[in-house]
Structures are given as C-alpha cells and as structure tokens.
Amino acid sequence: MLEIKNLHVSVNNNKILKGLNLSVNKGEIHAIMGPNGSGKSTLASIIAGRKEYEVNQGSIIYSNKKLLELSADERAKQGIFLAFQYPIEIPGISTTNFIKTAVNKIRESKGKKPLDAVSFLKVMKEKMKIVKINQTLLSRSINEGFSGGEKKRNEIFQMAMLNPKLAILDETDSGLDIDALKIVAKGVNKLKSKNNATIIITHYQRLLNYIIPDYVHVLIDGKIVKSGDKNLAQELEKKGYDWIRA
C-alpha cells in the first residue's frame, strides 16, 4: 500500500530524513519510535503533504500512485489521514460543519452524492460513541478551548468519520492521561480492518500496550536503524535508544 524508498527530506536546508525506507501493507499496524528530533513528525508531515518540506531524493508510492505529486487534499481524498500532534484551532467553524464539509468533499471526489443532514447525523452519532465525544463539543469551534485529551479524541473521531485507508497517528498519546489513552486506543482498534493500515508515531511504548503493532521501527537521525516486532518496543522502553546508537 505504501512504499517509501531512500527518502531524503530537508527543511530550510536542514537535512531531516536521510535515506528512509518503509513498506506498509494492508491490514498492518506499524509503530515508528525514536528520540526527539529523529524525524518522526517530518515523516508524518511529508506523507500528508505539508508544503514547507523539501524532498531531495527518493520516492513514495501509495496505492500505485506517486504520492509526492499529489496535493494535500488529493492525498486525503485518496484515503490518507493524519491525526495531528498539535491539532490547530480554527475559530468560528464548528467541528460538525467542518467534518461534514470534509466528508462530502471526499464523497464528491469518488463521484458519490453528498450525505443529507439526516444520514450525516446518523453516521456522526455512531462514530461519536467510539471515542466518547459529545455533541456540545462538536458544535463548538474546532479545537477552540478543547483540553489536550479532547483535541486528540476529536482527531480520532474525525478519523472514524473519514474512514481512511492509511491513518498516521502523530504522537497521539502525548499529553493523554491513562483513561483518555485507553479511549483513543480502543477507538483505533475498533477502526482497524484488513483493508486499512495504521502508522503510529510515538516516543513511548505506553500506547503500544493497547494497540499491538505488527512491526516496530526505530528511527534515529533520519533513518530507520532497526525493525522488529512488538518486543522491540519493550526493549526500547527498558534500555532507551542509546544501545541502538552504539
């Protein structure tokens, strides 16, 4: 589904990714771990199509398409979803209105008719349960005045609404207490199917107790230096990153 080959990326002439390779298939969960500044969030941003990054070398193939040639909204329409590490606030637009626009734009791109208000509301009610988010929160401006946990739950709620093929969770566990973490993990597990894939970017192993990854990759200094199964995450938790570097 996703094939990243020898990816080199820089921001303002700082090289961040230096030859990254990654292959993700349908039905898989990949965890990418690494210390601060190793390039984890850059990887998420580059897959989602943020503008300010410069690809110096390498390629990303997603569902047989050259991903780097697509704009951010085209990628979203092709089923790529990014749960942001720091979800932005947008004043004056309710989450409901926002997600409705998004759902219908994605439907439109697939030649489907927009959802009418009633069916939209029905779908929304269903998905709200998954992350235990309530109507009042969704009728407020996007993320404005939300707590850290509410913002992250809102991200997973939007993920549920958009039903992506490839979801990237960028440090979704950061700033969550244990209850919120469980809710988020439960949501992600529920949305998992044999047709979609998930990339979890995280600093700690904590979240991986609740979402069991098929693969764990260690990203250090812009490269994946070690890959393994879920046991690798536990090893990292115990020993830290230095033993790999050495």
Add this chain to the structure above:
Amino acid sequence: MNKDEKILKNFTSKDYEHGWSTDIDVDQAPNGLNEDIIKLISKKKNEPNWLLKWRLDAFSKFKKMKSPNWANLKIPKIDFQKISYYSAPKQKSKLKSLKDVDPEILKTFEKLGISLKEQERLSGVAVDAVIDSVSIGTTFKEQLSELGIIFCSFSEAVEEHPELIKKYLGMVVPKNDNYFAALNSAVFSDGSFCYIPKGVRCPMELSTYFRINAANTGQFERTLIIADDNSYVSYLEGCTAPMRDENQLHAAVVEIFAGENAEVKYSTIQNWYPGDKNGKGGIFNFVTKRGICYGDYSKISWTQVETGSAITWKYPSCILKGHHSKGEFYSVAVTNNYQQADTGTKMIHIGKNTISKIISKGISAGFSQNSYRGQVRVMKRATESRNFSQCDSLLLGNNCGAHTFPYIDVENKSSIIEHEATTSKIGEDQMFYCLQRGIDEENAVALIVNGYAKEVFNQLPMEFSVEASKLLSLTLEGSVG
C-alpha cells in the same frame, strides 16, 4: 502562473450577481444641482414650506463645504452637475396598495429575492422597497399600525406625520454635519421612516431594500428611526445596483433615536455594484449613519456586512448620551479588485456608565485597500464607562492593503478602554488542517474566512446571516492558500 495566483485570478474574475437592470418608464429630473432642482424635488413630493427652506439652507451650507480628504481613499472628482437628483418609476396615479405596483417592478424585486406580495412573505419581515429616488411600496403596514408602529416611506411620513419629522429630522445628523450629509439634506428624495411607540416591541423585522436602477442618477435616501421609551425594533437594510461603466453616487443619511430603555438593532448588507475587475464603474457610497442613545439604559447596535461599492466611506456611530446606555458596532468589510473601503465607527461616551463594543473584521483581496477608522471618545463626565474594541484584518494576496486607524480619547480616570487589533493572512497550519481532511484550497479559504467573520454574522437576524455567509463565500470563491 502558480496555483495560488490561479486561484486568486479565478476569484477576482467572479462577476457581480445583481448587475442587470430593469426597463421601467421613469420620471427623471434633468441633470444638475441647483436651487431649482431642489425646489422641483420638494414640489414633486408635496412638501411643506419649512422642509423646502430646510433643504435650501442645507444646500447653501453644502456649497461652502469641501469634500473630506482625511480618509484613506482616492476619490475621483465628482461632477455634481452631471447627476440627476430625482428619478422615479412612472406611476399613473397614486398607489393605494401594493396591487397597483407596476408588475415589472415587482418582478425586479422578486429577482432580487424580495417578494413584495404579502401573502408570500412567510418570514415575517416587513419591507419598504425603494427604487432610485422613491419608495414603491411597504408591506405589512396594517398589521404594524395596529400596534401603533409607523413604517412607511419618508415622503409619506412628511405628509402624514409632519410633527415627528419636524422634531427629529437632523437631530442626530445636522444638515451641515459633513459634506455628503449636507448634500443629502438638500436633495434627499425618499427613504424609510419608522416610529415605535412607547413600550412596544416590534414583532417583526423591518426592512428597506434599496435598488438604484436608472443610469446617471444618484441615490440620496434618508432614513429616520425613532424608538420611543421601552420599545424595541430590529431593522434591516439591503441594496443592489445594475452594472454600469460610470460611477454612481449614493449619499444616504440614517438617523436613529433611542429613548429611555429602548433598543434599536440596525443591520445592513451592503452589496452595491463594486465595479468590474479592472476597477471601472461601481457605486460611490458616502453614507452618514448615526444614532443617539438619548435615554438612560438605551441601546443601539449597528451590524454591517460591506461587500459592495467601488468606494465605501461610512462610519455608523453612537452618541451615548443616556446614562448606562450601550452602543455596539459589528462589521465585516470585504474588498476585492480595486475596491476601496474606509469604514468604522465612532462611539461618543457622554453619559455615565456607558458601554460600547466594537468588533470589526476586514478582509482585503485583489488590489483593494481596506481601512478601519474608528473613534472612541470618553468625555469627562462619562465616568465609569467601558469600551472594548477588536479590529482584525485578513489579507488575501500580496497586492492589497489593510489599514487600522483607531482614535482613543479618554478624559476621566474611572473608565476602562481596551483596544486590540491584528493583521495577518490565513494561517498555514489552519489551511493544512483543512486540506488534510480532503477540503480543497478554495473551500478551505471560504470556510476559514466565514469562521473569521462568524462573530459578526451571529449578530444578524437568521435569514440575513445565511445570506451574508453565502455572499462572503461567493466573493471569496477561490483565494490564496
């Protein structure tokens, strides 16, 4: 051309929706501005002698005044002699009811989305429709008069309620207040009049719809709203004009009087023809709007959504004379292509414990210049007064300008004034968030800009709020990323 430029270009080529004109037989005065024309207007309207004298006095003052040059506007020289100051659809006889209105005119308003057939009005909005210089009909008159509410054309009010006109005309905007107000005072043709008696809460929105139709005419309407003690009224104003290559002049005056504990809400959606994408044609909009919170605990609230006109010069203001009175100003001003807007408000605090609030959202695109100009003045005896102002500007593209000129003058120690202003473009992170959810750039811009203007739209009556939001999205169809 990169994508941003393409989208911008797309946006700037968006056409004006109400640019058509109607073929109606008109009774039009010859071009020119002189005493004879003023006498002619006054005669056509059967005005009492005092009013003619009032007009002539205004004219003599106007002749001594100069066009204001302090605004951040490039105003081409206006030849007042080339304008016709009176144009009215021809009528065979005096209208008795809306049934007598020329079907062409009814069609004109229907095309604008305003039905004058009362049975079709479900929304409960009473409308006074003004074409060029005259009012052609007012709906729901009987229902309103049962409550003692007077809602009619200005000319009718002069005939039927001369005592009210004589008492209040020019009370808030004196005839020599400024250049354009003086011109209006000399040549105003029609407009709306509204009186809400003591203790009455007007049960429906009152609305005036202005349409400039004839070529080479100016529109000089006069609106007077009087809310007696303990009354309430919400008033709406809408306007459009055909697309014409030459500029047309609109110089209106609106006066509001609020008695003790009375509340007036005045909402405008200004959608005059802004000129074409090269800046040719369009309405010059020089409007004086002012209200006085005369009684204690009275309140006047202005809400405006300004999308049209080639030039906008407009400062709806509140004189807070009554103690504990309150003035509010909510504004969204959008400029595009070569439009110029210099708009804002004045809040003059005279009474004790007076409160004012200013929320202004400017959006500039294309080659336009958009200025907020406002004054908050707290006089010495206006103790314990408060003001909060928030003036934000959004720039779409790199060929336009956003300007903020707030004057804050405080003369006592117990008042609290807070003013904030920001200027920026749409946040890149906000754009990316929308894009990542599959919303394309154009829609993302419309969404974010609408969110930005929400606080003002929320002040509009429901029906207007939807219209304003649509109008904004239309204007911003496509924009920078």
Add this chain to the structure above:
Amino acid sequence: MIKDFTSIKKNISKETNSILKTKKTKVFDSLDDVLKTYKEEYKYSPLLRKVSKKFDILRVDSFKEKKKNIDKKILNQYKNQYSIITINGLFQKNESKIPNGISVNTFDKLNNTDKKFFHKFFNNQDDSKSDIFTSINTINYKESLLIKIDKNYSKKDHVNILNFIISNSGESINHIRKLIVSNQNSKSVFIEEFISLDSIENFSTSVTEIIQEENSEIEYLNIQNDKNNFHFNSINISQKQNSISNCFTFSYSGALVRNNLNVKLKEKNCYSNMYGFYALREKSHVDNHTTVDHIDENSISNEHYKGIMDNNSNGVFNGKIFVRRKAQKTNAFQSNNNILLSDEAKINTKPQLEIWADDVKCSHGCTVGQLDKEAIFYLQSRGISKEKAISMLLGAFSEEIIEKIENQFIKEKIKKITYKKLEYFTS
C-alpha cells in the same frame, strides 16, 4: 500658524557650504507641503500655536560667546562617565569626554573625507518632509555634530549626551542637530538628556539621524524632565541588515514635549525595540509619535509604551506600523497602556497599522484604565498606607519598561528617577 518664511530664507543665504545650501533650500521649498500634514499630526498637541505665542520660532539666537560655564555640581553627577556635552546646541569639546573608538566633531571641523561621509547621510533620513519642526531645525541649527562609532566598537560603558540650555543669556530658542553613524559590528549605548540650567521658559528642537550599518547594535535612551521646556525631539533611525536598535523614551515633565521616533528597517533581518514610559503631573503635556517602517523581509519590531497621567496632564500616543509589499515575514507588535489618575487628566492614543504585505503577523493593543482597586486594598490590608500602595503599584507598572534596559548602570539610574517621581503620584 506661520505665514511668512522670509526670515528663515535669510538664514539659508548665510550657509557657506554649497551642498548644505542645496539641501536646506530643498527643505525650504517644501515647507508649505509639510504644513499640510500638521493638522492631523498635531491634532492633540498644538505645539506650533503654543510656541508661536511665546517665541519668534523662526529666529536664530546669535550666540555671543561659545564658552559658558556649567555648575560643577551638575557636571559632577556625570563624573568618570563618557559624555558629549553641548550648550545651546554648541558642542563643548573641552568639557566632553569621549571614548576611544568614537569620534565626535562639528561639521566645520571635519576633513574633506568626513565631510563627504557626512553629506552622504545628513538630512536623508530625517522627517523634514513631514514635520515642520524638523524642517525648521534643518535650516536653523547653528552647529551639527557627526558622531562616528568605529567598526567593531563594543565598550560596555554608556556615553551621555548632555544638552544644556541656558536661556538667561537671552537665548531661548535652540536647535540641536546630530548625525550618528554606527559602523559594522559596533555595539554602543547612549543616554541623552536635555537640561535647562535656569527656570526661564525656552523652546528647543533636537533632530538626530542614526545610521546603522550591518550587524550594528545601538541602545539609545532619552530622558525628559524639564517643566519649562517646550521641546521637539525627532530621532530617525535607518537600519541595515542584521542590525538591532533599542530605543527608550522616558518623559517625566515638560511644558509641551513632542517626540518623533522614526525607525526604518531598510534591509533584511533587522530588529527594532521601541520602549517608552511617561509619568506626567501638573500641566505636563507629552506627545509620543512613533513610526516603524518595514521595508524589507524578515524583520521584527516590538513597541511598548506605558504612561501615567495625573492632575491636568495630557498624554498623547500615536504609533504607526507600516509593512511594505516587499516586507514579507514581518513580525510587528505594538502596545500602549495608560493609567489615568485624575478626572482632569487626558490621554489621546492612536495605534495605527498600515499593511501591504500578506505574510505578516502584526498586532497592536491599547488600554486605558486605572489601578486595580483590589490590589490597593490588598496592600493596605498588609499595613501599607494608601499613598505608598499607589506609588508601589505604579512602580510595578513602570517596571515592565525599565526592565528592558540592558545597561545595568542606566537601569538603576532610571529606576531611581522613576520611583522618586512616582512618590508624588498619590491622588
């Protein structure tokens, strides 16, 4: 208003340097245009009307003798410090003490190379095209100073610029003029004061042009504390790449003081800080007009003025931020906070933004209010008298500005002056 400019024209004819003569003639020719902006720019501070009543403002006082004595007691306050001293606008070389790396000379004493250097900058950055007082100063100054800061200069010690005014010699109108060039990589600190040595009402103008070459940094402070002075002060800074300017204006007293501070950020990556604090009593009237003009990309400007007005005093603030079309990625902030302590006091403030570039972050905020009654009560409940509580809280209000001064010696000096002044603010 002034109608007849003949006397000032005569002064130009006395100018012997041909380049200066041309420049002055140009300024003279645009006087009428400059007067047109007066009405809006001096809306709240009728300086022209006030000084015209008292002084023949176009006159140039002829000085009889260059040497004048200054009370040793006063000079002792500045003992062991570097100082540039002027009396009635004339440079006092013998009284001055100038550090190595900085050269100070009057125009007449410059060699030909330095004269050329002077002409390159003089009158090119000032606001003589928009302010009538700068125009008058440009034509009528008696002596102009060139202060040159060498490349890589970086003495920590500050340099005082002490402008003494002695009016009892019959000179009540003085025009002080200087050009400061801060060369590459230099770092310097100046603190300027205007001191009347007698209690006779006088009118003075001071126009300073500061040229900042690449990577230079300058801290420039201004102290105004003279209630007999009708004073016009115009500081004009022009910054090149990577330069930093930190300007401070402290005003405590003045019959009518007008400060123009104009900063042009002409090249990329400039940084400008503009700070002001005014604490006014009695009939003092202080007007701060500032302009920061972002011409090129990626610069930051940061402005914060705070003021306290008591008795019949009048504070005026007008801050303009311009961001030109080329100045993308600009960050510009401006804030003005005022406290009124009397119903007879007044504040007129006008923060102004004019922006033509879209990728910018600009904001201004402005408040007028009074001290928090709760806070006063809180201090009182701890046994502090009301008067003391007020002056403590006002001190805290001033702190935010004073804290920004980098030079420790000056910070302490300003703190002392400020707290002493604030003791009298107890209404």
